[in-house]
Amino acid sequence: MPWIQLKINATGETAEELGDAIMETGAVSVTFQDTHDTPVFEPLPGETRLWGDTDVIGLFDAEADMNDVIAQLSVHPxxxxxxxxxIEQLEDKDWEREWMENFHPMKFGNRLWICPSWRDIPDPDAVNVLLDPGLAFGTGTHPTTSLCLQWLDGLDLVGKTVIDFGCGSGILAIAALKLGAAKAIGIDIDPQAIQASRDNAERNGVSDRLSLYLPADQPEGLKADVVVANILAGPLRELAPLIGVLPITGGVLGLSGILASQASSVCAAYTDRFALDPVVEKEEWCRITGTCL
Structure with a gap:
């Protein structure tokens, strides 16, 4: 169905209150957008992090009387x-199909292709992962996922056990299995991620070698030859005592979801247990890898 979008310029101090006011006029949703396209990372739990100059955007049914909406807002203090x-009219689109049309097969490293499940495979002789992310994070389009896939492609995974900590769509665990790993374990706090990973594993014929767990359900004493965690810098620092004990001695660790400016603080959290490699950067993001001592 078509929609009407109302955009009001605000500040970080006023945006939330104005968002509430817009919802009271009948908006079906409210979002906040940085006027200057400044990224904001890692809000605290329960926190809505806003920018200095913020657009508050309300989405209304196309039948909404926007004159009445503006009149209601004009008396707000x-x-x-x-x-x-x-005020803008938004074109009616099938947004899911719009996204699908722009998700193309992508190559990582020398052997690995990530292929949307609804598109043709460009190289049948390559290592192909068929992916439908569903509601979970991880398609390969983000630099952090790309950095992890390239790293996995460069490892000898034959016969190895891999843990994907924060597995999302399952893209890293499944890629590892397709690259020769004997077994993979995916862990995520989001049940939708567990379901997406399970669906993608079945799609790729590797579900018998992939175990999936919510943190509360994971077995004690998990160990692996290779551990990869593509989450965020804050959790990587906070969870270092948990993540750092997952690789076996001599096993390898790959971390991403980290801005280049955050690399030193994340490295510091792992230097006591790992011999770290030089940090690899891509588009302001980075990957940290190392060998367990």
Whole structure:
């Protein structure tokens, strides 16, 4: 169905209150967008991190009376002295199909292709992972996932056990299995990620070699030859005592989801247990790898 979008310029101090006011006028959703496209990373639990100059965007049914909406907002204390706004008609699209059309097969390293499950495989002789991420994170399009896939492609995984900590869509665990790993273990806090990983493993014919766990259900004493964790810098630092004991002695660790500016603090959390390699960067993101001492 078609929609109407109302955009009001605000600040970090006023945005949440204005968002509530827009919802009270009948908006079906409200989002916040940085006016200057400044990224914000790692909000604290329960925190809505806003920018200095913030657009508050309300989405309305196409039948909504926007004159009435503006009239209601104009008496709000934060807006009574006048406010800048923009009203736009949004084209009615099949947004899922729109996304699918722009997700193409991608090559990582020398052997590995990540292929959307609804597209043709470009190289039948390559190592192909058929992927449908569902509601979970991980398609290979983000630099952090790309860095992890390239790293896995460069390892000798034949006969190895791999742990994918924060498995999302299962893309890293499944890629490891397709690259020769004997067994993979995926761990994620999101049940939707566990389901997406399970579906993708079945799609790739490796479900019999992939074990999936929510943290509360994972077995004690898990160990692996290779451990990869593509999450965020904060959790990687906080969970270092948990992640750091997963590789066997001589096993390898790969971490990503880290901005280059955060690399030193993440490295510091792992230097006591790992001989770390030089940090690899891609588009302001980085990968940290090392060998367990």
């Amino acid at each position: 934060l807006l009574a002295s006048g406010f800048h706004h923009k």
